[in-house]
Amino acid sequence: MDDAMFNTLSEYITAKILKQPGRSLNLQEPLISGGLIDSFSLVDLALFVEDTFGVHIDDTELNADTFDNLEQLISLIEARR
Amino acid sequence: MTTLTHILLQSYQRDPDRVAVVVQHAGQPDRLVTSRDLLEGASRYAQAYHQAGIQPGEVVILILQHGEDLIYSFFGAVLGGQIPSIMPFLTEKLSPERYRADLSALIGITRPSAIVTYPEFEAEVRSALKQGDSVRAVLNTGGMASRFQPDLSRLPGLERSPDDIVLLQHSSGTTGLQKGVALSHRAVLNQLDAYSQALGLNSEDVIVSWLPLYHDMGLIAGFLMPVLRDVKLVLLSPFDWVRAPYRLMQAVSEYKGTLSWLPNFAYNFCAQKIRDRQLEGVDLSSWRAVINCSEPVRWESHQLFYERFKSYGLRLNALQTCYAMAENVFGVTQSNLNSQPVVEEIDSEAYLTERVARPAQDGRPALKMMSSGRAISNTQVRVLNDKHRDVPERVVGEIALRSDCMLTGYYNRPDATQKAFTRDGWYLTGDYGYLVGEELFVSGRKKDMIIVGGKNIYPQDLESIASQVPGVHPGRVVAFGIYNEEAGTEDVVLVAEVDTEDGPERQQIADAVRQAVTRNSAIALRNVYLVSPPWIIKTSSGKTARSANRDKYLKEMAKRDA
Numbered sequence: 001m002d003d004a005m006f007n008t009l010s011e012y013i014t015a016k017i018l019k020q021p022g023r024s025l026n027l028q029e030p031l032i033s034g035g036l037i038d039s040f041s042l043v044d045l046a047l048f049v050e051d052t053f054g055v056h057i058d059d060t061e062l063n064a065d066t067f068d069n070l071e072q073l074i075s076l077i078e079a080r081r
Numbered sequence: 082m083t084t085l086t087h088i089l090l091q092s093y094q095r096d097p098d099r100v101a102v103v104v105q106h107a108g109q110p111d112r113l114v115t116s117r118d119l120l121e122g123a124s125r126y127a128q129a130y131h132q133a134g135i136q137p138g139e140v141v142i143l144i145l146q147h148g149e150d151l152i153y154s155f156f157g158a159v160l161g162g163q164i165p166s167i168m169p170f171l172t173e174k175l176s177p178e179r180y181r182a183d184l185s186a187l188i189g190i191t192r193p194s195a196i197v198t199y200p201e202f203e204a205e206v207r208s209a210l211k212q213g214d215s216v217r218a219v220l221n222t223g224g225m226a227s228r229f230q231p232d233l234s235r236l237p238g239l240e241r242s243p244d245d246i247v248l249l250q251h252s253s254g255t256t257g258l259q260k261g262v263a264l265s266h267r268a269v270l271n272q273l274d275a276y277s278q279a280l281g282l283n284s285e286d287v288i289v290s291w292l293p294l295y296h297d298m299g300l301i302a303g304f305l306m307p308v309l310r311d312v313k314l315v316l317l318s319p320f321d322w323v324r325a326p327y328r329l330m331q332a333v334s335e336y337k338g339t340l341s342w343l344p345n346f347a348y349n350f351c352a353q354k355i356r357d358r359q360l361e362g363v364d365l366s367s368w369r370a371v372i373n374c375s376e377p378v379r380w381e382s383h384q385l386f387y388e389r390f391k392s393y394g395l396r397l398n399a400l401q402t403c404y405a406m407a408e409n410v411f412g413v414t415q416s417n418l419n420s421q422p423v424v425e426e427i428d429s430e431a432y433l434t435e436r437v438a439r440p441a442q443d444g445r446p447a448l449k450m451m452s453s454g455r456a457i458s459n460t461q462v463r464v465l466n467d468k469h470r471d472v473p474e475r476v477v478g479e480i481a482l483r484s485d486c487m488l489t490g491y492y493n494r495p496d497a498t499q500k501a502f503t504r505d506g507w508y509l510t511g512d513y514g515y516l517v518g519e520e521l522f523v524s525g526r527k528k529d530m531i532i533v534g535g536k537n538i539y540p541q542d543l544e545s546i547a548s549q550v551p552g553v554h555p556g557r558v559v560a561f562g563i564y565n566e567e568a569g570t571e572d573v574v575l576v577a578e579v580d581t582e583d584g585p586e587r588q589q590i591a592d593a594v595r596q597a598v599t600r601n602s603a604i605a606l607r608n609v610y611l612v613s614p615p616w617i618i619k620t621s622s623g624k625t626a627r628s629a630n631r632d633k634y635l636k637e638m639a640k641r642d643a
Contacts, residue, residue, distance in 0.1 A: 019607055035174035035599030039323045043354045059325035060108045064173050
């Protein structure tokens, strides 16, 4: 597990999407099905992942079946790098 | 006078091979639905309703996502003489318990006879049913005959009268689902006549829409108007659009789209979230109008959108405005498509303290206002004071309207219907605005409704959800909207009284409130503000005074940021 990647993603989500910079996220916290990331923010997250890690997540993959928590998102990014 | 069924049949008989709807799904080839496909698909549903014993005049609830089945099941009900009503499909974030409760609320008031859904969702729907309720059949999309040759001369829809109700339209949440806007054939067709005329709608037009069909803008402008007026419709899924807003631009470019409708936030959303590489080869010069409607219209949002897309052929004159509501079927006013909407600067202080929209003098703080256009030909607009008398030009009052396309009533809600009209038959919109000549400027809301991304949200629904979170004082909660300039829409703020002063404990309660509202409503809540009692202002009758609480919150925020 890449800690730096976890921190980067977690900071982005809490500060930019949740607008709660002080908040912490854990690896298993459900992001999409739990309603933390609403559908309007999914496109932001995909663009952030693409800009930061050079990994493309297709818009047809932006759903809880592809990834629903940080652990799954990190594995997806690592698999495509 | 005719009915929707007659029009569908005539359209089919004129040219059965005409492509009526292009259905787009991300990752799949486009599906071209001809008039013949549409009539045959709809007939299969009409036949299924008939076989299930669903009578003309009974309500059929459609719980389906974007796609052909939604189109066919809707028009199937029209052909069969039943009354279709589309209920939003369950989303990933919404809790199934809440969905069931919402569905029960809808069933309780609307008393539908049948529900249509997918085979895999049938059990979910059945679990919301109670013994003795009105639903006699749950039909699933898998149970439709694959081939069916309808007897077009004997469709029950042909027996309907123009004054019979043809469809119901609901807004979201428990409150909205209990207030279905019932519209007659006559009302829908009168609206289409007047609104098409305002647009100069013609057979060369191509409408491109990603709007959900359970909302009036999507249902009327982005579905019924094109289908019934023989105008090609390119229909995207709202689910796909929100994840890939560039698909709208690509669809307009590919099909030479001429007309689209967007809520204000979508101008900001498209301008901010589409990358250049997603626009390679895109040509937006065919767009003759992109019409801003269903939430307050902002000149700044038009500017953002224009600056972002002008190098792809977007014309400034294409950016237009409209004021609409389901109670008038759809359009009330429309800007003139041959010029830009009227924009003016008014004096902020006079507007806030005197409720007058006086043109701003040099150097004084000003507010930029954009007109929503003029009343369409069949609709009259007035601006009234508290006593329901006309106010002078430029004075802010409640917008009232009268037309030949008004709702028949809120379905099975004579109480709510009566309250919505003045004694002499003018519909009170609950929106504030002012007139300059014939131009209508919509400036705010009298009712407490919050509009987020074009969705109407009733604050009392959010308050009741938050009241159930442990640690929150039940009934000591208030929700309201605050405009977010960057997003081009409102953010929902929820203030709740709690006893604990402990920081981490408060954080936990705030998280729980946010989670509860997100999973139990159509919106995601961002700002939760916990306060110690007594904070919340109530009226003398014990009701929550939302605008007073909103002012108090804004003052505290201003003090905190100072």
